[in-house]
Amino acid sequence: MSVCSLGRVRRRELSPDSLEARKEFSDFLVANLSTAMTQEIARSVKNAVGKIVEMRLNLDDMSELVMSYYQYLSERIGGHAFFNTPDCKVKVEDVMDQVEKYISTCCYSTFFCASHEEEVADVSLQDRIRSLHWVTAGFLETKLVFKKQAVRDRIDEAESELIEINSKKSAFEKLECLTRSCKAIFEALKESEAPTSADEFLPTLIYILFRGNPPLIQSNVKFISRFAIPARLMSGEAAYFFTNLSCALQFVQNMNHESLQMEKSEFEAYTSGQLAPPLSVINSACNQAMYVLEGTIETIASVAEKAKSLAKSLTNMHGNVDDDIQKMLTVIKGTVDFYPTDAYRDMKDSVNRSIIRIFAEFYCAGYSYFLLFRE
Structure with a gap:
C-alpha cells in the first residue's frame, strides 16, 4: 500500500462510533501488551482497515479476506514470547476479540447490508412476520406461563435484546445481545417450570421473533457469519444460540399450514387477514x-x-x-401527688381557689335569683 493511500486513509473523517472504537482498542493494547507489541498490532490493524475501505469487493470475497487476516494476525501475535510471561494478563483470543470489534466497527458501512438484494430480503421477512402476527405462543406449543410476572418480564427482556442486535456495530457485541436474549428465554422457561431443552427453547425463540420482529435480522445474521471470528461460531454458548437463531429464521421463512398442523385454506385465511384466528385457550393472543x-x-x-x-x-x-x-x-x-414540687402545690392551690371562687359566685347568684322570685 502506498504512502499516499495511507495518507488518504488517515485524513478520512471517522464516525463517532469509529472514534470510540479506536480509543477503546488503543486503551486495551496499552493496558495489556508491551509497547512494541502495541505498536505492531495497531499499525497492522490500521493498514488492514485502510485496505478494506479502499477495496471494492463483494461481501463473500470481503469476508474471505477478513477471515484470512484474522488467521494471519492471530498466528503472528500468538508466536510472541510475551504471552508466556508472568506479566501477560490476556490471551491471544482476547486480543483478537478487540481486533474484531475495531475492524467491524470502522468498516461497518462496508460490511453490513451493502447489497440491495439483502435489504429487499429483510423487508420481505418483516412483512412476512407481520402477516403471521396471529401465530402466538399457543400455536407454537410453548410451555410459557404468562400468568407469572417473572415470565412476562423475561420475555420482554428477550425481545428487547433481540431488537438491540441491530444497533451494535461489531459481531462480538451482536452476539452478546443474542446471548442475553437467549438466556432470558431460558429463565422464562425455568419460571414456567418447563423443560429447558432444545425442544422447548427453539419454539420460544421463534415466538420472540414473531413478537419482536427485529429489524434487519437476516442482514445481522449474515454479518455475524461473515465477519465474526470463526472460532466463536464453532463452539460455546454463543455458537449454540446463533445456530438456533438461524434455524428459527429458516422456520419462519418456510412456515406453512403443515408447520402448524392445520388446513392450508385456514392458514392462508389467517395470514391474509380474511379470517380471525380461533379464540381458544392456548392460541388466542x-x-x-x-x-x-x-x-x-x-x-x-x-x-x-x-x-x-x-x-x-x-x-x-x-x-x-x-x-x-x-x-x-x-x-x-x-x-406528682406523692412527691409534689413547690410549683405543683402552688398551681394546685391556685386551681382550687379558682374553683372555690367560681362556686361561691355561682351560689350567690343563685341565691339572689331565689330571693327575687320569692318576692
Missing part, C-alpha cells in the same frame, strides 16, 4: 393479555389485603397507645 390483566388483578387484591391488615394493626396499635397513655398519666399523677 387475547388470552395472553388476559393473563397479564389477571396478574394485575391478583397483585391489586394482594395489596388490598395487606392494606386491610395494616389498617387493623394500626387500629390495635392506636388502642394500645391510648391505654399506655392513660396508664402513664395515672403513674405521673400518683408520682
Whole structure:
C-alpha cells in the first residue's frame, strides 16, 4: 500500500462510533501488551482497515479476506514470547476479540447490508412476520406461563435484546445481545417450570421473533457469519444460540399450514387477514393479555389485603397507645401527688381557689335569683 493511500486513509473523517472504537482498542493494547507489541498490532490493524475501505469487493470475497487476516494476525501475535510471561494478563483470543470489534466497527458501512438484494430480503421477512402476527405462543406449543410476572418480564427482556442486535456495530457485541436474549428465554422457561431443552427453547425463540420482529435480522445474521471470528461460531454458548437463531429464521421463512398442523385454506385465511384466528385457550393472543390483566388483578387484591391488615394493626396499635397513655398519666399523677414540687402545690392551690371562687359566685347568684322570685 502506498504512502499516499495511507495518507488518504488517515485524513478520512471517522464516525463517532469509529472514534470510540479506536480509543477503546488503543486503551486495551496499552493496558495489556508491551509497547512494541502495541505498536505492531495497531499499525497492522490500521493498514488492514485502510485496505478494506479502499477495496471494492463483494461481501463473500470481503469476508474471505477478513477471515484470512484474522488467521494471519492471530498466528503472528500468538508466536510472541510475551504471552508466556508472568506479566501477560490476556490471551491471544482476547486480543483478537478487540481486533474484531475495531475492524467491524470502522468498516461497518462496508460490511453490513451493502447489497440491495439483502435489504429487499429483510423487508420481505418483516412483512412476512407481520402477516403471521396471529401465530402466538399457543400455536407454537410453548410451555410459557404468562400468568407469572417473572415470565412476562423475561420475555420482554428477550425481545428487547433481540431488537438491540441491530444497533451494535461489531459481531462480538451482536452476539452478546443474542446471548442475553437467549438466556432470558431460558429463565422464562425455568419460571414456567418447563423443560429447558432444545425442544422447548427453539419454539420460544421463534415466538420472540414473531413478537419482536427485529429489524434487519437476516442482514445481522449474515454479518455475524461473515465477519465474526470463526472460532466463536464453532463452539460455546454463543455458537449454540446463533445456530438456533438461524434455524428459527429458516422456520419462519418456510412456515406453512403443515408447520402448524392445520388446513392450508385456514392458514392462508389467517395470514391474509380474511379470517380471525380461533379464540381458544392456548392460541388466542387475547388470552395472553388476559393473563397479564389477571396478574394485575391478583397483585391489586394482594395489596388490598395487606392494606386491610395494616389498617387493623394500626387500629390495635392506636388502642394500645391510648391505654399506655392513660396508664402513664395515672403513674405521673400518683408520682406528682406523692412527691409534689413547690410549683405543683402552688398551681394546685391556685386551681382550687379558682374553683372555690367560681362556686361561691355561682351560689350567690343563685341565691339572689331565689330571693327575687320569692318576692
